[in-house]
Structures are given as structure tokens and as C-alpha cells.
Amino acid sequence: MRFNNILEKNGKLYSPDTDAGFTEETVRIDDKPYREWDVRRSKLSAAIAKGAKSIEISKNGKILYLGAAHGYTVSFLSQICDAGKIFSVEFAPRVARELVMLAGKRKNILPIVADANQPNTYYHMLQAADIVYQDIAQRNQVEIFVKNCNLFLKKGGIAMIAVKARSIDVTEKPTKIFADVKRQLEENFRILDYRNLEPMQKDHAFFVCRKP
Numbered sequence: 638m639r640f641n642n643i644l645e646k647n648g649k650l651y652s653p654d655t656d657a658g659f660t661e662e663t664v665r666i667d668d669k670p671y672r673e674w675d676v677r678r679s680k681l682s683a684a685i686a687k688g689a690k691s692i693e694i695s696k697n698g699k700i701l702y703l704g705a706a707h708g709y710t711v712s713f714l715s716q717i718c719d720a721g722k723i724f725s726v727e728f729a730p731r732v733a734r735e736l737v738m739l740a741g742k743r744k745n746i747l748p749i750v751a752d753a754n755q756p757n758t759y760y761h762m763l764q765a766a767d768i769v770y771q772d773i774a775q776r777n778q779v780e781i782f783v784k785n786c787n788l789f790l791k792k793g794g795i796a797m798i799a800v801k802a803r804s805i806d807v808t809e810k811p812t813k814i815f816a817d818v819k820r821q822l823e824e825n826f827r828i829l830d831y832r833n834l835e836p837m838q839k840d841h842a843f844f845v846c847r848k849p
């Protein structure tokens with residue numbers, strides 16, 4: 638098993654947490670119920686399915702997750718880091734409400750309703766993170782990512798970002814945008830892996846980096 642509590646079978650990922658509250662079918666594997674970690678709903682799942690390497694997530698890891706939405710990917714991470722913590726930042730009140738409900742069931746999810754562009758507003762709530770993960774569709778998404786990594790990520794920690802090209806510039810070719818993002822990231826990190834997430838996630842790329 639590459640990730641704690643995650644089963645990999647026939648190129649798909651499954652988790653035994655069938656009570657997370659998302660609308661999805663459960664499947665039975667070896668007569669036990671599992672839910673699939675859907676590559677179309679999670680960029681992290683898509684990146685793993687695309688073969689991304691260097692995604693190190695330990696069972697007691699502390700993760701800062703930016704752009705948690707209602708907690709779909711967070712719910713799987715909470716299984717992987719069952720002895721760790723996922724500080725989950727989301728600014729949209731409607732989805733944040735569902736995230737808070739999920740956190741009520743999972744003690745290792747700490748919801749933070751805040752703007753990731755203003756990390757000083759949640760500075761007091763966080764511990765140093767082993768991993769910073771970001772999935773935010775904003776024009777300045779790389780700036781937000783670097784700012785948070787500078788403040789919260791441990792030296793040698795892993796930084797993962799799902800980049801949505803169309804949010805940066807709708808008129809530019811995604812390949813050009815991804816090349817620009819790569820250059821920006823290289824100024825701050827060592828890039829360990831890069832994947833284009835098509836066709837699972839349209840116009841998205843995924844970078845795995847290490848903070849020097």
C-alpha cells in the first residue's frame with residue numbers, strides 16, 4: 638500500500654471510509670465496502686493516476702490544504718494522515734459549511750474559513766506543515782502558493798499545486814502558462830514532478846516540489 642488506508646486496484650484508488658457523506662456509490666472489494674477516489678473530482682487522485690512520483694504523505698503528517706471546498710480530497714487525506722492533521726482553508730461560506738460538517742466526523746480535519754491570499758489572518762491557528770497542497774482557481778494562484786509555503790512549510794517539506802491555466806489567462810495556451818508557472822516555482826522550490834492532468838482535469842497541471 639503506497640498510501641496509508643488507500644487501496645490501489647486496477648489503476649484506481651479506493652478508501653474504506655464510506656461515511657464521508659459525498660454522493661457516490663460504494664464498491665465491494667474482498668467483501669468490504671470502499672469508495673473510489675475519483676480522478677475527475679480530485680486533482681490529487683488524477684496526479685497519482687497519471688503516475689506522479691515523490692508524493693510523500695505520511696500517516697502522521699501535518700498538511701496545510703488551500704482551497705478545500707466541501708472537503709472531497711480532504712476526506713481521503715484524512716484517512717491517509719489518520720494520525721496527523723489537515724488544516725483546511727476555504728473562503729466560500731456555502732462549501733465551507735459542508736467542510737465544517739465533515740470536520741465534525743473527522744477529528745484530524747481542522748477547517749479554517751479564510752482567504753488563502755491573506756495568510757496572516759490564520760497564522761495563529763497553524764502549526765508548521767510537512768505538506769502544503771493547493772487547488773485554487775485564482776489569477777494569482779502561484780503567488781498565493783509561494784506566500785503560504787514561505788510562512789508555513791517546513792524546510793525540506795513537500796509543496797503540491799494543481800494549476801488551472803484558464804484562471805491565470807483564458808486567452809493564452811495552457812502549455813505556455815504551465816511553462817511560465819514552472820519558471821516561477823523554480824525560483825522558490827526544487828521541482829520533483831510535473832504532470833498534465835488532461836483528460837481527467839481539463840486545462841490543469843500538477844507540480845510536486847520540495848522546499849529547499
Ligand code: SAM
Pocket residue numbers: 678679680703704705706707708709710711726727728729732751752753754772773774775
Ligand atoms: N480541492 C477541492 C477538492 O479536491 O475537493 C476542490 C477545490 S475547488 C476546485 C477550489 C476551491 O478554492 C473553491 O471551493 C474556492 O471557493 C476556493 N478558493 C478560491 N480562492 C480561494 C482563496 N483565495 N482562499 C480560500 N479558498 C479559495
